Amino acid sequence: MIPSRLVGGRYLVLDGLGAGAMGPVWRAQDKVTGRPVVVRELHLPGRPTAADHTRFRDALLREARLVGALRDPGLLTVHDVLSDGELDLLVTEYTDGVRLSDHTSAGGRLSYEDALDLARRLLGTLGRAHEVGLVHGAIRPAAVVLAEGGRIAFTDTGLARARLAVDPTGGPVSAADDLRGLGETLARTAALEPPFADLVDRLRSAEPPTVQEALAELEEAGERRRTWFGFRRA
Numbered sequence: 001m002i003p004s005r006l007v008g009g010r011y012l013v014l015d016g017l018g019a020g021a022m023g024p025v026w027r028a029q030d031k032v033t034g035r036p037v038v039v040r041e042l043h044l045p046g047r048p049t050a051a052d053h054t055r056f057r058d059a060l061l062r063e064a065r066l067v068g069a070l071r072d073p074g075l076l077t078v079h080d081v082l083s084d085g086e087l088d089l090l091v092t093e094y095t096d097g098v099r100l101s102d103h104t105s106a107g108g109r110l111s112y113e114d115a116l117d118l119a120r121r122l123l124g125t126l127g128r129a130h131e132v133g134l135v136h137g138a139i140r141p142a143a144v145v146l147a148e149g150g151r152i153a154f155t156d157t158g159l160a161r162a163r164l165a166v167d168p169t170g171g172p173v174s175a176a177d178d179l180r181g182l183g184e185t186l187a188r189t190a191a192l193e194p195p196f197a198d199l200v201d202r203l204r205s206a207e208p209p210t211v212q213e214a215l216a217e218l219e220e221a222g223e224r225r226r227t228w229f230g231f232r233r234a
Contacts, residue, residue, distance in 0.1 A: 001026060001041065001087075008082045011039055011091060018099075021138050021156045022163070027094060030079070036094040037079055041087060042159070045167050052166040057081055057088055059165035063158025064090075066134040074125025074153050076145070092155070097147030099155075104141065104189040115190030116222050118144075119199075121152050122182055123218065127211035129157075130175045137161050137173035139181030141189050179208035195221045 001024070005013045010032045017025040023041035030037050044056060064078035080091035100118075104110065110118060122144070129136070136143070137160025145153050160173050183203025186192070192200055199217045202209055209217065 001039075001084075006031070007039065007084045007089060008080065008091075011037060011080075013039060021143070021159050028091075030091075038076075038092045038094050040090040040092065040156075042090055044088070044163070045169075048166060053083065053086070053088055055165045056162060057083065059162040060088075060090065060158065063134070063162050066129075066132055067157055070128060070132055070134065072125050072128055073151060074121060075129070075157050076153050076155055090159075095145060095147040095151065095153065097145045097151070099142050100144035100146060100185070100189055101141035103146055110190045112191050112193055112196060115186060115192075116196060116218065118152055118190075119182070119186055119196075120215065120218055122154070123211050123215050125154065126175075126178050126182070127215070130178070130211065134158065135161055135173050135175055136178050136181070139178055139185055141185050144185065175211075176208055179203050179211070179214065180205075183208065195224055 001007065001013050003013055003015055007013060010030055011028045012031055014027045014029060017027050017038065019025065020040050023043040025041070026039045028037050028039045029035070042056070044052060048056070060081050064081055067075050067078050076095070077093040078090065079093065082089050082091070126136070134157070136154055136157050138156055139154070143154055143156045145155055147153060164172060180203060183200050186200045187204060190200070199214065199221060202217075203214060
């Protein structure tokens with residue numbers, strides 16, 4: 001796509017936002033509502049047929065409905081799933097913010113306290129998502145947005161599972177994959193000290209803890225940190 005192009009009869013492409021999990025990402029304007037949106041190009045591997053594109057969009061719509069029904073601040077709202085010629089597109093809400101990967105590349109690793117807060121909020125979102133059968137499937141630093149107002153949200157939710165409808169390479173994705181992905185994300189972006197580092201190691205393991213277990217360990221890590229600082233000030 002190129003800037004100034006109108007896709008789907010209503011989304012005016014403005015400028016590029018970088019690369020997503022399956023292709024370029026664009027900032028655009030919805031000409032019907034006037035609101036800013038994000039348009040994601042979704043490129044399927046190989047030489048997909050028309051039937052492949054249809055199966056993929058149907059699967060993506062199922063994932064989008066789960067996101068919409070959940071209405072969780074930790075998930076970007078999906079506005080539309082459409083095609084433009086042979087190109088599949090996903091339209092989501094636009095938020096002023098920065099990807100976690102870019103934030104840490106520019107400013108270094110998250111502090112211990114910021115990492116605890118990020119982990120707590122993302123685990124809460126994953127817990128609510130998993131309860132309704134929604135799996136992200138591709139959690140990484142570039143799939144986490146630090147938005148204005150302190151909001152932290154996942155991008156690309158459901159893309160990995162929708163892609164399985166036409167490309168089963170790698171097998172199904174699961175809630176455990178999400179927890180391992182979060183562990184890897186924290187390992188790459190956060191300042192790791194015991195006991196938080198121990199939890200991150202468990203999240204990255206072959207058998208990660210459940211969301212509930214991880215949240216309990218996270219609270220314990222925070223409490224031990226507060227106790228340690230209390231002793232230092234005494």
